């Protein structure tokens with residue numbers, strides 16, 4: 001079997017969209033990710049929660065290729081991606097949310113989405129003069145605008161969007177390439193309660209049928225969005241289960257969730 005055929009077979013038969021197998025990452029002598037294990041099925045929405053400094057961002061940076069692991073494996077649809085470059089991982093179907101600060105602020109909403117679609121097709125910086133002719137690209141961009149509910153704001157410069165609209169645009173850019181696995185880092189951070197509620201619904205809609213991983217501190221978002229919760233404590237996944245099961249897990253209560261839920265209840 002050729003290498004290509006072997007990797008295609010792995011992809012076709014892969015039971016999981018994303019797997020972390022004994023994943024480790026050290027900075028200097030300090031091990032931050034300490035044998036993390038996680039197996040996410042295609043189409044699952046997973047929230048990664050855990051105390052400050054548990055390694056959630058580091059885990060995202062490993063999965064998206066910003067950091068190379070010290071050891072262990074990361075598999076996307078069965079094929080190893082650990083240590084690959086971010087753009088290679090993106091080409092294989094995993095997209096991580098851009099931060100709002102990475103929007104092209106001097107371009108319109110529509111142009112931002114169009115750039116993301118073009119980039120996903122392999123175009124980089126040129127081709128401006130051909131843009132009007134690229135009907136497929138424009139159609140795809142229009143579809144995404146509708147999905148993120150910014151079609152009426154299509155001509156507005158990204159710099160003039162409200163905060164929540166800018167975050168919706170960020171999600172649109174993330175899904176523009178049609179990736180099947182989406183990573184979102186605190187997608188509702190900084191939003192009001194009502195904006196958050198609407199945004200959870202938007203995320204549910206645009207990630208329908210996709211595999212979603214979010215890092216999240218807001219328990220309302222976690223319980224509103226996630227099919228499963230992964231609890232990361234000191235670089236280890238100590239629980240991975242449905243929200244109800246995680247809430248009832250004594251170890252999770254002790255290590256993390258008890259104090260967070262108590263705080264959330266006090267804040268109400």
Ligand SMILES: Nc1ncnc2c1ncn2[C@@H]1O[C@H](COP(=O)(O)OP(=O)(O)OP(=O)(O)O)[C@@H](O)[C@H]1O
Nearest residue numbers: 027028032050051052053054055056057058059217
């Ligand atoms: N590039 C780096 N070099 C050295 N140490 C790092 C680096 N990145 C993260 N760390 C350390 O790794 C630990 C985990 O950080 P990380 O940001 O992944 O945690 P987190 O769970 O995302 O925390 P928070 O919820 O506060 O955002 C922290 O002690 C942090 O200082």
